[in-house]
Amino acid sequence: MRxxxxxxxxxxxQPPERAAELGMRGPKKGDVVKRRVVKLIVNFLFYFRTDxxxxxxxxxxxxxxxxREDDQVFSIVFLDEAERKYLFECDSQEQCVEWIDxxxxxxxxxxxxxxxxxxxEIHRLTGTDPLEQYGISxxxxxxxxxxxxxxxxxxxxxxxxx
Amino acid sequence: xxxxSSAVTRERFMQRHVIVSQERKKEGRKTRSKETIMxxxxxxxxxxxxxxxxxxxxxxxxxxxxxxxxxxxxxxILKGNMLFYFEERESREPIGVIVLEGCTVELCESESEEFAxxxxxxxxxxxxxxxxxENQAAMExxxxxxxxxxxxxxxxxxxxxxxQLEEVQEEARSSQAKNKPKKHQPQVQGATFSxxxxxxTGPSQEGVSSRENGVSWxxxxxxxxGVSEGCVWEGDFCGRGDGVKPPPVPPRxxxxxxxxxSPVSPGTGCFSKLHEWYGKEVAELRIEWMQSK
Numbered sequence: 001m002r003x004x005x006x007x008x009x010x011x012x013x014q015p016p017e018r019a020a021e022l023g024m025r026g027p028k029k030g031d032v033v034k035r036r037v038v039k040l041i042v043n044f045l046f047y048f049r050t051d052x053x054x055x056x057x058x059x060x061x062x063x064x065x066x067x068r069e070d071d072q073v074f075s076i077v078f079l080d081e082a083e084r085k086y087l088f089e090c091d092s093q094e095q096c097v098e099w100i101d102x103x104x105x106x107x108x109x110x111x112x113x114x115x116x117x118x119x120x121e122i123h124r125l126t127g128t129d130p131l132e133q134y135g136i137s138x139x140x141x142x143x144x145x146x147x148x149x150x151x152x153x154x155x156x157x158x159x160x161x162x
Numbered sequence: 163x164x165x166x167s168s169a170v171t172r173e174r175f176m177q178r179h180v181i182v183s184q185e186r187k188k189e190g191r192k193t194r195s196k197e198t199i200m201x202x203x204x205x206x207x208x209x210x211x212x213x214x215x216x217x218x219x220x221x222x223x224x225x226x227x228x229x230x231x232x233x234x235x236x237x238x239i240l241k242g243n244m245l246f247y248f249e250e251r252e253s254r255e256p257i258g259v260i261v262l263e264g265c266t267v268e269l270c271e272s273e274s275e276e277f278a279x280x281x282x283x284x285x286x287x288x289x290x291x292x293x294x295x296e297n298q299a300a301m302e303x304x305x306x307x308x309x310x311x312x313x314x315x316x317x318x319x320x321x322x323x324x325x326q327l328e329e330v331q332e333e334a335r336s337s338q339a340k341n342k343p344k345k346h347q348p349q350v351q352g353a354t355f356s357x358x359x360x361x362x363t364g365p366s367q368e369g370v371s372s373r374e375n376g377v378s379w380x381x382x383x384x385x386x387x388g389v390s391e392g393c394v395w396e397g398d399f400c401g402r403g404d405g406v407k408p409p410p411v412p413p414r415x416x417x418x419x420x421x422x423x424s425p426v427s428p429g430t431g432c433f434s435k436l437h438e439w440y441g442k443e444v445a446e447l448r449i450e451w452m453q454s455k
Contacts, residue, residue, distance in 0.1 A: 001204045001207070001208055001255065001256055001257065001258055001259060002257060002258030002259070003202055003204070003207075003258060003259045003260070003261065004259075004260050004261055004283070004289060005199060005200050005202075006285060006287070006288060006289065007261060007263075007264065007265070007283045007285055007288060007289070008200065008202070008261055009200060010264060010283070010284070010285035010286075010288070011261070011263050011264055014264070042243065042263055042312075042313035042314070043242070043243065043313055044261075054200070055200055056200065056201060057200055057201030057202065057203075058200060058201070058202050058203075059202075059203045059206075060202070060203060060206065060207045060210065060244070062206075062207075062210045062242065062244075063206060063209060063210050063213055063215075064206070078203060078205075078206035078209070079206075079209070079213075080205065080206050080209035080213075081205065081206065108242035108243055108313055108316060109215060109242065111313075111316050111317060111320050112242075112316065114320050114324070115316070115319060115320045115323060118320065118323035118324055118326070118327045119323060121327055121330075122323065122326055122327050122330055125327075125330050125331070125334060126330055130322075130323055130326050131319075131323075136310070136319075139306075139307075139310065140218050140219055140307070141218040141242075141307075141310065141311075141316070142319070
């Protein structure tokens, strides 16, 4: 699959949300832990050799799960290949917790969910759609996807926005 | 892409990678060669394209080839800040993806194609992705959608709503403390937009074009008894007319920090200032475009 590598490399040079040197182990059998500079920028995790300025690789942080593996170790798995784990070794528990938190919040879909929640809440409390004044309330990306929890009409809440 | 041609591509990639690695080792170079392909979790990225989360926009667009300057018709799926393109609508895997960070979307002139626009990136020697839609409405719709696709933009909107919610909750708390019964009066926080919005998107609104392209979005249906009011949206917003703010579209960003001539940098925390600024530039762009036609 083609991707705009040059532009991604440029992105990897932007100010990161978070960056540190961590021990990183790839998901393949036989992969060993290597010291890498890891940078979190938007919904990408870039990783560099410690003495290089261009990233070896990037992980798009969508459709993934971050888990605490150990005191100072967390893992990232992608939902389409749940057996393959990327492991990251931190220098402290605190650092580990902070990274997990940061990565979870780094996904676009996570932000979208928050937005929908805030939008719904504000509307519930004020009767107004907060996106209206910016003229973006009909943007597809801000819409709520209707999920009916049960067939019973007494228990269903419909949250729909045109 | 056929199985055979993707196998060939893979082989070439592997060969190239080996050659470049060997060269690097010979030279003892620390900086990676520009020819080296950066790794990406491609399989999972492709999965994101086709997994069950609803896309932000789908449709056919003509895309100008990289070496071959002909325009090819491709099926596009926009999800978050990722623009995927497929050979066919039925293709299971994308041919490629364009990461929409640090880019701007511009209308452009093209000798061969009408309704053309371009996705341009900030970086040196960046690729310009030239695309063309099938009609004016589709072009405007795609330009809008792509301009608002960046992670940064979403983050801005979320932060703004987070702030607004805190304000509203704070008000609710303080009025409760004062023991005042608080009526939920619909507060219009500014002029409504729908007239202006209709002018930009033309007759085919977002919802309609989304359905045409295979994305189904729920429309407000009648509320069954017993559901608390305020959950269902009345779909029809009537424009009030005065002082309508144009829809915000992230403008041509020259640098990460914002262009020098802007009154506020894109990094500003003041959301309404930002939208005013974006709106002005969009209005100017439209005038330019209309005049050039």
